[in-house]
Amino acid sequence: MKHFLLIDDDETFASLLQRGFKRRGLTLVWAKNRAEALALDDPFDGIVLDLNLDHESGLRLLPELVQHFPDSKIIILTGFASISTAVKAIKMGAVQYLQKPADIDAILNAFYGESAENDLEIPTEQPSLKRMTWEHIQYTLEKNNGNISATARVLDMHRRTLQRMLAKKPVKK
Numbered sequence: 001m002k003h004f005l006l007i008d009d010d011e012t013f014a015s016l017l018q019r020g021f022k023r024r025g026l027t028l029v030w031a032k033n034r035a036e037a038l039a040l041d042d043p044f045d046g047i048v049l050d051l052n053l054d055h056e057s058g059l060r061l062l063p064e065l066v067q068h069f070p071d072s073k074i075i076i077l078t079g080f081a082s083i084s085t086a087v088k089a090i091k092m093g094a095v096q097y098l099q100k101p102a103d104i105d106a107i108l109n110a111f112y113g114e115s116a117e118n119d120l121e122i123p124t125e126q127p128s129l130k131r132m133t134w135e136h137i138q139y140t141l142e143k144n145n146g147n148i149s150a151t152a153r154v155l156d157m158h159r160r161t162l163q164r165m166l167a168k169k170p171v172k173k
Contacts, residue, residue, distance in 0.1 A: 002026045005069075007037045007061070008050040008077070017048075020104040034061050044072045046111040049094075051078035051085065057146050059088060066093040075110045077102055082138035137165060 004021060006028055008014050014030040021028035029044070031037035033053060047065060051058040058076060065074055076089045081099040089097050096110035137155065144150040148166070152159040 002045045003042065004028045005031060005037065005040065005042075005044045005047045005072070007031045007033070007047065007053065007058070007065075009033065009054040010050070017104065017107075024104070024108070034064070037061070038064060038068055044069055047072050047074045048107060049074055049076055051076055051089075052080065059085065059092065059142075060146075062089065062092045062094060073111050075107065077107070083135055084139040084142050088142060137162070141166075 002025075004026060006014055006017055008030070009032050011032075018028045018030060029040065029042065031040065034056065047069060049058045049062065049065065053061065058078075062074065062076075065072070073095045074093060075096040075098060076086075076094045077098050077100055078085070079100040081097070086097040098106060098110055137151070140154055141148070141151045144154065148162055149159050152162040155162065
């Protein structure tokens with residue numbers, strides 16, 4: 001039987017995912033945060049890590065997971081995907097980066113399918129100005145270690161304006 005770990009603060013999502021994994025004959029252990037995840041010593045075949053963990057970035061937890069669970073494949077799951085965080089996650093050891101909502105088949109394919117490098121698509125058209133702005137904000141936010149005030153200063157904008165922009169969903173292409 002395959003054994004997986006989900007690190008996500010959304011109880012409803014975790015419950016749905018656990019039932020879906022169970023229907024496929026797989027086990028999925030749920031941890032709500034960093035402390036619960038790192039307290040586990042089980043060997044996991046795969047780890048699903050949410051990028052936004054209750055006021056904490058999953059990217060900050062990723063190196064600890066790689067060290068604590070060296071034989072586990074790790075995928076990042078997020079509702080706010082950006083190119084900069086995807087690249088950083090892959091460089092830090094994640095095997096795949098998926099945008100929510102991702103179904104169980106997509107998650108399992110990320111573990112058992114081709115490597116992330118083979119799945120990356122090169123866009124044939126230019127992204128919109130709004131999408132480029134969103135990407136630049138995400139890149140700058142990452143460079144400032146998630147500090148919204150420092151990011152707002154670098155972008156020469158008011159902190160509240162930046163917070164409102166970040167609260168919205170990412171812009172499509």
